[in-house]
Amino acid sequence: MEKVKVGIVGYGNLGKGVQAAVKQNDDIELVGVFTRRPVDTVDVNEEGVKVVNTDDAEEYTDQIDVMLLCGGSATDLPVQGPKFAAMFNTVDSYDNHEEIPDYYSEIDKVAQENGTTSAISIGWDPGLFSMNRMVEEAILPAGNGYTFWGEGVSQGHSDAVRRVDGVKDAVQYTIPKEDAIEQVRAGENPDLATKDKHIRECYIVAEEGADKEEIKEEIVTMPNYFEDYETTIHFVSQTELDENHSAMPHGGFVMRSSKTGEDKENNQIIEFSLKLDSNPEFTASVLVAYARAIHKLSEEGVTGAKTVFDIPLSYLSPKSSAELRKELL
């Protein structure tokens, strides 16, 4: 079998996760890592994998089936998405929910014009969580849907804490409220805002001589980020932060609760959850499965931007449709 040849653009946590995930998929092969850094400063520690400057990417259009874009959504993907979709089939994890419709339109236009195929907003949220929100709503239209995030590290909130005067380093955990989850599981159909579903826990290294009470006050009253939430603050040493809080766990729950039947008296609860030791490695695993799907779609002549809603699930698997029906249906 001819392997699907992929490239990685951006060699951070997500890019490294893709490199590791490719090794768990026999039908996929990593050709090169594309970076904006000087290529001799990047060691990918894998025989046969080229390190290439992103400016030279166009020389690789005939060697790579799908390019996995592993940059961030704030500044990298808005530039790299359209740029690479003009040359390659792509998969990205664009996760700025508000901007997804515009991003979709832009990538779709570029991909249609250039005869390429792009899967956008792939991962777990957006991604697997979106699939579950959508399917659950389609099946139980009369119910209520809930998304809980965590327990896990929120980069945005960690960054916000690190910007506070007197904070040297910090990690913020988003933790779903167990009692809110239990209300949903019990079929109570509660009305829950994001603040009703989560608590926030901060581990902070203070600068020497900083006023900890002042830091605490500034965090718990920070609008949008913490003001409306139950927030716990722990001051720790840099050593403790490095040793106990440098992992990147995450996860969450997508749930839907509805009553069915002539008298609407039967509770039906659907629940999808993830418990991830490594958020970037899991996201990378999803990207790799979608690289396989995009390659198949492209081979069939399909072009343009696609999301998790558009791609039949069988395309994610290396197995044939007959094998899937026999083994997994």
Place this chain on the structure above:
Amino acid sequence: MEKVKVGIVGYGNLGKGVQAAVKQNDDIELVGVFTRRPVDTVDVNEEGVKVVNTDDAEEYTDQIDVMLLCGGSATDLPVQGPKFAAMFNTVDSYDNHEEIPDYYSEIDKVAQENGTTSAISIGWDPGLFSMNRMVEEAILPAGNGYTFWGEGVSQGHSDAVRRVDGVKDAVQYTIPKEDAIEQVRAGENPDLATKDKHIRECYIVAEEGADKEEIKEEIVTMPNYFEDYETTIHFVSQTELDENHSAMPHGGFVMRSSKTGEDKENNQIIEFSLKLDSNPEFTASVLVAYARAIHKLSEEGVTGAKTVFDIPLSYLSPKSSAELRKELL
């Protein structure tokens, strides 16, 4: 908006569930209930819904977009599936896992020859559970997958108990073992046979004068059904069985556990679960969403048999792709 016009074949628990589910979907309309019973003995209790003998179904080919086949897999669907697929687009819940490949081939042939579209084996297992087994395996190929069923009523096992001498009536619950689920959640990747994952609990009404010890012995030693399982037997009155054990709850868990990363040290756990007060009403809700999907596929000119692996998820929703991207991605 033109509604999707559906018919129901077979007016048992599943058919009644479809009738109720249709009322929760504004874009779908129930045209008729098709039955093998004399039509004047069937009251569907809904204005405007025709009751038609299945022998007269062909007169309705131009009035019905999708026929939902609500018979059983043992004897009804092997006959009704091909028969109706020759005249209508269909959705069924064929759940004889061993026979699915043959059933697929037969329906696919009939549907291709007649220009119809059929979704087979729709529901939750096969159905939503199959989707999750498949997607989880594609994303985490190096891991282990687990399906747990219950807590819920197993018709097959209840029937087996009712066939025992001296048993007047019985209900058998399949209950997933909590400690096995916890092992999976903890990332222990245990090897688990079906008997290691479930216990069986029977509520039995004995005939007057029957030897309860003998009944118990015959059940717990019954090959395949109970012999290998931890089985609990409760003798109850018919009144208690009718009052407390006539509901049809079910559910279960599809889980996958895998280690990712360069050193394979990060546990990743995916879990999908259902907790259903009414198994037939939930299955019916899934069938109705797939009726919408099959209608769209048929309108696009797609023909043949389809499973949950083949149909893009967006087809299940009444919302447009743009709405889905904006609201649910």
